[in-house]
Amino acid sequence: MDKLSRPEIRQQTTQQMYDVPENILEIDVINPQTHGIGRNMFTTYEIVCRTNMPYFRLHNSSVRRRYSEFEKFHDMLERESGRVSIPPLPGKIFTQRFRDDVIEERRQGLENFLRLVAGHPLIQTHSRVLSSFLQSPEFKPTP
Amino acid sequence: MDYFFKSPIDVDLHLDNEEERTFVDYEFEQGRKDKAPIYESDETVKGTVMIRLKDGRKLDHDGVKIEFIGQIENTYDKGNIHEFTRSVQELASPGEMRHAQMFEFEFKHVDKPYESYIGKNVKLRYICRVTVSRKMKDVIREKDLWVYRFENEPETNSLIRMDVGIDECLHIEFEYSKNKYHLKDVIIGKIYFILVRIKVQRMEVSIIRRETIGTSPNQYSNSETITRFQIMDGNPNRGETIPLRMFLNGYALTPTFRDVNKKFSVRYYLSLILVDEDQRRYFKQSEITLWRRRDEHE
Numbered sequence: 001m002d003k004l005s006r007p008e009i010r011q012q013t014t015q016q017m018y019d020v021p022e023n024i025l026e027i028d029v030i031n032p033q034t035h036g037i038g039r040n041m042f043t044t045y046e047i048v049c050r051t052n053m054p055y056f057r058l059h060n061s062s063v064r065r066r067y068s069e070f071e072k073f074h075d076m077l078e079r080e081s082g083r084v085s086i087p088p089l090p091g092k093i094f095t096q097r098f099r100d101d102v103i104e105e106r107r108q109g110l111e112n113f114l115r116l117v118a119g120h121p122l123i124q125t126h127s128r129v130l131s132s133f134l135q136s137p138e139f140k141p142t143p
Numbered sequence: 144m145d146y147f148f149k150s151p152i153d154v155d156l157h158l159d160n161e162e163e164r165t166f167v168d169y170e171f172e173q174g175r176k177d178k179a180p181i182y183e184s185d186e187t188v189k190g191t192v193m194i195r196l197k198d199g200r201k202l203d204h205d206g207v208k209i210e211f212i213g214q215i216e217n218t219y220d221k222g223n224i225h226e227f228t229r230s231v232q233e234l235a236s237p238g239e240m241r242h243a244q245m246f247e248f249e250f251k252h253v254d255k256p257y258e259s260y261i262g263k264n265v266k267l268r269y270i271c272r273v274t275v276s277r278k279m280k281d282v283i284r285e286k287d288l289w290v291y292r293f294e295n296e297p298e299t300n301s302l303i304r305m306d307v308g309i310d311e312c313l314h315i316e317f318e319y320s321k322n323k324y325h326l327k328d329v330i331i332g333k334i335y336f337i338l339v340r341i342k343v344q345r346m347e348v349s350i351i352r353r354e355t356i357g358t359s360p361n362q363y364s365n366s367e368t369i370t371r372f373q374i375m376d377g378n379p380n381r382g383e384t385i386p387l388r389m390f391l392n393g394y395a396l397t398p399t400f401r402d403v404n405k406k407f408s409v410r411y412y413l414s415l416i417l418v419d420e421d422q423r424r425y426f427k428q429s430e431i432t433l434w435r436r437r438d439e440h441e
Contacts, residue, residue, distance in 0.1 A: 007318060007333050009384045016382035023342045023378070053340060054311075119421055121312040121341055 026050040027118055027134070029111035032103045033064075041098065042066050045107055047114065049134055055124045061135040070110060072141045073133045077117065080127055087116050151197055154284040156209075156273050158190040167289045169261050179289040182255065182269075188288065189249035192234060192273050196243060205276035207235040211250045212270045213257070215406050217356060219264040219363070227404050228254065237276075257403050258292040258435070262354045263365050265407045292398070293437040297323045303332075307427050314338035317415055319387075319429065325436035326396055332387040334415065336379045342420040346375035348387060350394065351412045351428065358405060369411075370394050391433075399432045 031046040044064040052059060065073075070089055077086045090109025096102050114134075117123055123130055133139055164180040182188065188211055196202055213228040230253055234246040260267040269290055275282040300321045308314035314337040319330055334346065349371040355364040375385045400409040411433050416426040 005331075006386055007320065007331065009333060009386070010335060010382070012380075012382035012384070016380055019380055021378055021380055022338075022340045025342075116421065119342075120423070121309055124340075125309070125311045 020052060022052060022054070024050070024052045025118060027111070027114050029107055029114060032107055034098055042068075043098065043103060043106075045110060047134060053124065056131050056135060058135050063135060063137060063139075065133070065139060067106070067110075069133075069139050069141075070113075073129060073139070074113075076129045076141060077123070077127065080129065081123065084120060084122050087113055089113055150282055151200055152202055152275065152282060153193075153195040153197065154273055154275060154282055155193040155195070156190065156271060156284050156286045157193070158188070158271070158286065158288070161190075169289070177287065179259075179287045181289050181291055184255045184290060184292050185252050186255075187249060187251050188253055188271065189247070189251075190271070192246045192248065192284075194240065194244050194246075194275065196240065202240040202275075203238075203277070204235070204240065205237045205278065206233065207246065207273070207275050208233050209246075209248045210270075210272045210274070211253055212272060213255060214268055214270070215404060216266040216268065217264065217406075218266060219356060225404070225406060228256070234273075255290040257290070258398060258400070259289045260397060260400065260403075260409065262407075262409065263367065264354060264363075265356050267403065267407075291435060294398075294434045296436075297432075297434065303429050303431075305427065305429065306337075308338065309425070312338070312340050313417070313425060315417075317427070319413065319431070322430075323432040323434060324391060325434050326398065327392045327436070327438075329391065330387065330389040330413070330431075334374075334385045334387065336381060336383050336385075339379055339381060341417075341423075341425075343375075343378045344418050344420050344422075345373055345377070346385065347371055347373045347416045347418070348389060349414045349416065350396070351414055352396075353408075353410050353412065355408045355410070356406070369396065396433055398435045 026049065028048045029045050030048060032043050034041055034043050036042055044066045047063050047065060049056065049061045074086065074089050090106050093102055093106065118130060118134065158180060161180050166178040167181055168176060168178055170176050192209060209232050211230045212226055214224050214226045217223040230250050232248050232250070234248060255269055257267055259269060269288040271286045271288065273284045300323045303319040303322050306316045315334055316337060317332065317334045319332040324330060350369040351366055352369055353364055353366045355362060357363060372389060374387055379385065396411065397409060399411055402408050410430060412428045412430050414426050414428045416424055418424050
């Protein structure tokens with residue numbers, strides 16, 4: 001018996017060979033915009049998704065979320081997940097929260113957070129909030 | 144090996160045919176390397192002991208003996224030494240020595256039931272020990288032997304084939320040609336990707352040694368990665384098969400030891416690891432049995 005020969009290998013179809021992989025997930029947090037006036041001012045961030053993964057309803061989406069919505073989302077994730085440790089959000093800001101560099105730092109933090117969370121296979125397959133937070137026009141968290 | 148600062152004698156222990164034997168290099172303790180001649184499990188251990196007197200003084204002694212000892216040392220639990228075999232031969236009865244003397248000894252077909260092993264927390268050694276008993280302090284000289292146990296081709300050797308994954312995310316089927324490999328064997332296998340929804344950066348295979356000491360409830364283990372070997376770079380598609388070919392020759396492996404003298408075990412595992420772009424690791428360990436094959440050329 002030829003002990004060094006390669007084991008039998010299943011033939012891969014051409015379609016399989018050249019197909020787009022099912023792991024495309026691009027998330028960007030962009031375009032911070034400030035709304036409202038005076039004490040009711042707040043900033044929203046645009047979340048843009050491009051994906052072909054079956055966990056998400058839309059292949060392309062763009063929604064706006066504010067920091068407090070990220071916080072609610074973070075809390076829901078923590079309650080949902082048993083084994084996965086959820087990374088922290090960028091912190092609360094007390095002064096100068098409408099200054100450009102402060103907003104930019106928060107934007108980056110939110111983007112990193114989303115990419116880590118959305119890219120986690122267990123969160124992708126088990127979370128009920130991920131898809132709606134990323135793609136629903138309005139985020140309506142159940143208390 | 145005790146050397147006393149004012150030992151009145153030189154004791155030299157020499158094993159027969161030492162020069163003709165193959166030697167194994169081993170690291171006894173931190174950095175202390177040595178060589179030991181290799182013996183087989185039923186080979187006779189014989190040699191000579193030469194005792195030389197210094198300064199022309201005579202030596203009063205309470206007997207000279209030589210012992211062949213096989214022992215298991217638990218280095219985790221210092222001082223815990225368990226002898227599993229011991230043979231003694233008396234070389235000289237108590238008396239006086241006025242000039243240098245040579246003694247021959249022979250442990251005929253002495254049984255060495257286990258293979259020598261030096262690990263992280265446990266050692267199995269075979270020692271020849273000469274003891275010259277004296278009122279003040281014994282003079283002891285030791286020499287280590289290394290024992291190899293050879294086995295025949297195992298009767299059954301089935302392949303390892305498993306289907307593993309994370310639901311909806313990743314699904315692979317891997318296969319290794321055998322579950323028992325000799326130390327100079329080659330592991331041939333393949334990994335077939337059924338479903339890939341993670342962003343794979345690379346795939347590796349590593350060999351892990353797990354040393355377990357004691358019996359439950361007082362059992363403790365330590366693991367060591369012997370080697371890590373990358374077999375794929377980049378992201379595979381559905382239906383793709385990645386071959387595996389790993390030569391065991393170059394790695395510091397020992398045969399699998401199961402429950403040696405009910406004291407310790409050394410087992411080996413093949414670990415298949417996938418790493419994604421966020422450095423998350425997905426792995427599956429399978430145990431393999433290693434055995435020592437007699438080389439035709441030795």
